[in-house]
Amino acid sequence: MPSLTCLAPTGPTATPTRTTATARRLMAICGTLLAALLCALSVGANSASAHAALTSTDPADGSVVKTAPREVTLNFSEGVLLSGDSVRVLDPKGKRVDTGKTAHVDGKSSTAAAGLHSGLPDGTYTVAWKAVSEDSHPVSGAFTFSIGAPSKTKAKVPTGEASDSTVSTLYGIGRYAAYGGFAALVGGCVFAGLCRSSRPVRKIAVGGWVTVFTASLLLLLLRGPYTDGEGIGGILDLGRLGDVLSTKPGAALLSRLLLLGAAAVFLAVLFGSYTRRTGEGEADARRRQDLAFGLGFGGTVMAVGLAATWAMAEHASVGLQRQLAMPVDVIHLIAVGVWLGGLASLAVTLRAGEPIGRAAVRRFSRLALGSVVALVVTGLYQSWRQVGSWGALTDTEYGRWLLVKVGLVAVLVGIAAVSRRWTGRLTDATEAAGAEANAEADAEAEAGAEQEAGSGAEADVAATADGTKAGAKAAVQAARPVRTGAADAAVDTRADTPADTPADGDPVRTAQLARQRAAKDKTATLRERDADRERSGLRRSVLAETIVAVALLAVATVLSGTQPGRAETEQAGARATKPVDQLNVDPVSVLIPYDTGPKSGRGKAVVMIEPALPGDNALHVFTTDLADRPVDVPEVKLSLTLKGKGIGPLRIPLERLSTGHWSAKTVQLPMAGTWQLSLTVRTSDIDQVTETRNVKVAQ
Numbered sequence: 104m105p106s107l108t109c110l111a112p113t114g115p116t117a118t119p120t121r122t123t124a125t126a127r128r129l130m131a132i133c134g135t136l137l138a139a140l141l142c143a144l145s146v147g148a149n150s151a152s153a154h155a156a157l158t159s160t161d162p163a164d165g166s167v168v169k170t171a172p173r174e175v176t177l178n179f180s181e182g183v184l185l186s187g188d189s190v191r192v193l194d195p196k197g198k199r200v201d202t203g204k205t206a207h208v209d210g211k212s213s214t215a216a217a218g219l220h221s222g223l224p225d226g227t228y229t230v231a232w233k234a235v236s237e238d239s240h241p242v243s244g245a246f247t248f249s250i251g252a253p254s255k256t257k258a259k260v261p262t263g264e265a266s267d268s269t270v271s272t273l274y275g276i277g278r279y280a281a282y283g284g285f286a287a288l289v290g291g292c293v294f295a296g297l298c299r300s301s302r303p304v305r306k307i308a309v310g311g312w313v314t315v316f317t318a319s320l321l322l323l324l325l326r327g328p329y330t331d332g333e334g335i336g337g338i339l340d341l342g343r344l345g346d347v348l349s350t351k352p353g354a355a356l357l358s359r360l361l362l363l364g365a366a367a368v369f370l371a372v373l374f375g376s377y378t379r380r381t382g383e384g385e386a387d388a389r390r391r392q393d394l395a396f397g398l399g400f401g402g403t404v405m406a407v408g409l410a411a412t413w414a415m416a417e418h419a420s421v422g423l424q425r426q427l428a429m430p431v432d433v434i435h436l437i438a439v440g441v442w443l444g445g446l447a448s449l450a451v452t453l454r455a456g457e458p459i460g461r462a463a464v465r466r467f468s469r470l471a472l473g474s475v476v477a478l479v480v481t482g483l484y485q486s487w488r489q490v491g492s493w494g495a496l497t498d499t500e501y502g503r504w505l506l507v508k509v510g511l512v513a514v515l516v517g518i519a520a521v522s523r524r525w526t527g528r529l530t531d532a533t534e535a536a537g538a539e540a541n542a543e544a545d546a547e548a549e550a551g552a553e554q555e556a557g558s559g560a561e562a563d564v565a566a567t568a569d570g571t572k573a574g575a576k577a578a579v580q581a582a583r584p585v586r587t588g589a590a591d592a593a594v595d596t597r598a599d600t601p602a603d604t605p606a607d608g609d610p611v612r613t614a615q616l617a618r619q620r621a622a623k624d625k626t627a628t629l630r631e632r633d634a635d636r637e638r639s640g641l642r643r644s645v646l647a648e649t650i651v652a653v654a655l656l657a658v659a660t661v662l663s664g665t666q667p668g669r670a671e672t673e674q675a676g677a678r679a680t681k682p683v684d685q686l687n688v689d690p691v692s693v694l695i696p697y698d699t700g701p702k703s704g705r706g707k708a709v710v711m712i713e714p715a716l717p718g719d720n721a722l723h724v725f726t727t728d729l730a731d732r733p734v735d736v737p738e739v740k741l742s743l744t745l746k747g748k749g750i751g752p753l754r755i756p757l758e759r760l761s762t763g764h765w766s767a768k769t770v771q772l773p774m775a776g777t778w779q780l781s782l783t784v785r786t787s788d789i790d791q792v793t794e795t796r797n798v799k800v801a802q
Contacts, residue, residue: 157180160176163248164246164248167252167253168249169250169251171222173219174216178213179234181213181237182212183212183237184236184350186346187204190232192228194256194258195258197258205217227249228249228256231258235330237420239352251764252725253692253709270328273321274325277322278663279656279660281319282656282659284315286440287307288312289406289409289441290311290443290445291444291448293470294444294445294449295448296399298467300373301455303451312366319359320360324344325338326350326353326356351415363409417432419485424488428484432485434477435477435482435485438474439474441470442478443652445470447652449467450649453642486505489505505662515655518644693798695796696794697784704787704790706727707729710723710780715798720770720772722766724764724765725764725765733763734763736784737785741783743755743778744778748774774800777797778797778800780797780798
C-alpha cells in the first residue's frame with residue numbers, strides 16, 4: 104500500500120489532489136474489505152459451534168442391548184450446566200420413559216444421567232439432550248439405542264440446533280453490540296481524560312455506555328430462550344430470570360449492569376465538573392489534580408470490572424490455566440477498548456474540526472502503541488492456550504478465524520503506522536514554520552543594516568521602495584483568507600455587527616441571526632479543517648483504522664462463539680486413541696426388504712455392523728414381517744465381499760439368539776472400504792431369495 108506521507112505537499116503551492124485520491128482509494132479498499140468480511144461473518148456466525156461436545160454415551164448410540172438399562176449416561180468434553188429436563192428418553196411411540204430428573208454422575212460436571220422406568224418393552228428409544236457448556240454456549244443433540252431389536256419410532260429427533268434462529272441471531276447481535284459499546288466507552292473516557300475532551304468525544308463515550316447497557320439487558324432477557332431453544336416469545340417470561348441469574352453467565356450480565364450504573368456517575372463527573380475545571384487555570388490546580396486522580400482510579404476499577412464480566416463467563420474461564428487466563432483476558436479487552444475506542448474518538452474529533460493540539464495527538468499515539476504491545480503479548484498467550492498447535496490454525500474453524508483476526512490486526516497496525524507518520528508531520532510542519540519565520544527575520548535585519556550603511560539618497564530611495572513593497576504586501580495579506588477560526592469569527596463579527604443587530608429586538612429575528620452565525624462558524628471551521636493538509640491526512644488514515652477496527656470486533660465476536668482449536672483437536676485425538684470396543688462410532692445399519700414368492704415369504708431384514716471399522720466387529724440380523732413383528736425363518740446366510748481389493752466373499756456364520764434375531768459376535772474385516780453385503784433368506788424348503796447391498800467400513 105503506498106504511503107500517504109510521500110504524497111504530502113512539500114511547498115506552499117502544492118495541492119492535495121494526489122493525497123485525496125490516495126486516501127479515497129484507501130477508504131474504498133477498507134470499505135470493500137469490511138463488506139466482504141461481514142458477508143463471511145453472516146455465514147460463519149451461523150456455523151459457530153458450542154464448546155462442550157458429546158464424547159460417549161451408555162448405551163452407545165445405535166447399539167442394541169438385551170435388557171433395559173436402569174439409566175442413560177452421557178459424557179462431555181467439558182463441564183456442562185444441567186436443568187431438570189436436560190435428558191429426555193422417548194419410547195417408539197414418542198412417550199417419555201425417563202424419571203424427569205437429570206443429574207451429574209458422582210459429582211462430575213462433564214457427565215449427565217437420567218433414570219429410566221422399569222419394565223420397558225423392546226424397541227428403539229430416542230434420547231434427546233440439551234445443556235449449557237461452562238463457557239455459556241448451549242449444546243443439544245440426540246441419539247438412539249434399541250432394547251431387544253430395532254423398531255420403527257414415532258419420536259421426533261431434534262435437528263441439532265440448540266437455539267431458535269431468531270433468538271440466536273438477536274443474541275449474536277447483542278454480543279457484538281456489547282463488545283463495541285465497551286470499546287467506545289473505555290476508549291472515549293481515556294481519550295477525554297488524557298488527550299482532549301469535546302462534544303464529539305462525549306457522544307462516543309455516552310453512546311458506548313447506552314449501547315453496552317442496552318445490549319447487556321437484551322442478552323439477559325434473551326438468555327433463557329437462547330439456552331432452552333425457545334422462540335422470541337420466551338423473552339416475555341420474566342419468571343425464568345431467577346433461573347438465569349443463578350448461572351454463571353446470568354450473574355456476569357447482572358454484574359455488568361450494576362457496574363454500568365456506577366459508570367454513569369463516572370461519565371457525569373468526567374464530562375461535567377472535571378471538564379469545567381480544565382479551563383480554570385492555576386487557581387484550583389490542587390482540587391483538579393485530586394479529581395483527576397479519583398477519576399483515574401475509579402475509571403480503572405470500573406474498566407477492569409466490566410472486562411471481568413466477559414472473562415469470568417467465556418473462554419478464559421474454561422480450560423487450562425484459567426487463574427492466569429482470566430486476568431490476561433481482562434488486560435486484552437481493556438487494551439482493545441483503549442485502542443479502538445480512542446481511534447473512534449480521534450476520528451470524530453478530527454472530522455468535526457474541533458481544535459486538538461499536536462501534543463494531544465502524540466499522546467494518544469503513545470497510548471495506542473502501548474495498547475498494541477499489550478494486545479500482541481496477551482493475544483499470543485490466548486492463541487497458544489486456545490489453539491495449542493500449528494496444525495490447528497488451519498485444521499479447525501477457530502484457527503482459521505484466528506488467522507483472519509491476525510490479518511486484520513496486521514492491516515490495522517500498518518494503517519496506524521501511516522497515522523503516526525502523519526502525526527510526525529504535524530510536529531515537523533510547526534518546526535518548519537518557526538524556522539522559516541526566524542530565517543525571514545534574520546534576512547530582514549541584515550538588509551536593514553546594509554541599507555543604513557549606504558548613502559542617504561540611496562537610503563531614501565530604498566526606504567521609499569521598501570514602504571511601497573510593505574504597503575503592497577500588507578494589502579495582499581489583507582486580501583488573503585485567514586485560516587484561523589478565531590480570526591474568521593472576528594472578521595465575521597465586525598462585518599455583521601451593523602446588519603445583524605435587530606433594531607426592534609425581535610426574538611425571532613435574533614434566533615434567525617444566531618442560526619446564520621452558527622452556520623457561518625461551522626463553514627469556517629470546516630474550511631479551516633480542510634485547509635490543514637496534515638490534519639486532513641491524519642483524519643483519513645484514522646477513519647480507515649476505525650473501519651478495519653469494526654471488522655476486527657466482528658471477528659472477535661465470532662471467535663468468542665467458536666469452539667477453541669485445542670478442544671477440538673483433543674476431542675479428535677481422544678476418539679482416535681480410544682479402544683475399538685469403546686469407540687463412539689455409529690454402527691452401519693442396512694434395511695433389506697425380501698420377497699421369496701408366496702405371501703408368507705415377504706418381510707424385512709435389518710443388518711447391523713458395529714462399529715463398522717477394520718478389525719473385530721459384531722454383526723446382527725433382525726427379520727420381521729411387514730408389520731414389523733419379529734418372525735423366524737428357516738435359514739439366513741450372509742457374506743461380505745470387497746471387490747476393489749479382491750477380498751471375499753467372506754461367509755459369516757450366524758447364530759440364532761431369539762425370534763427373528765441372528766448374530767455373529769466376531770467378524771474380522773481386514774480393511775476399510777465399500778463392501779458388498781449378500782443376504783440370503785430362505786422361508787421354506789424351496790423358497791429363498793438373495794439380496795445385495797453396499798455397506799461402508801470407515802478407517
